[in-house]
Amino acid sequence: MLDEGPGGATGYVDGFLIPVAPDQKDAFFDLARRAAPVFLEHGATRVVEAWGDDLPNGKRTDFNRATKVTDGEKVVFAWIEWPSREVRDTGQAKVMGDPRMQDPGTVPFDGKRMIFGGFLPILDQ
Structure with missing residues (x-):
């Protein structure tokens, strides 16, 4: 898991579900480690990237079906916290x-x- 930034008052959150193949896990986290400081420098207060671990199948949908995982892919649940929508729009x-x-x-x-x-x-x- 990557958890960068001090956090603080959160006025807006960008959320993500991302399907990633197991053999791409290191490459994904390398990309996340390079991107997190950029978001923090431009106003984000926290960047979190979490590797799927306990993702049960639902009756109608679930994390896996929502992202159409295949061949052992895992779902990354990620979010970026911002002080406000305005800071997010400018920072993004x-x-x-x-x-x-x-x-x-x-x-x-x-x-x-x-x-x-x-x-x-x-x-x-």
């Missing part, structure tokens, strides 16, 4: 324009099966 644009993100090399997953979206927290501790 900066991340996409950052030279370190321009050539990620071979992407170790099928991006067409990645699920992602932005979320507003509903509980504040």
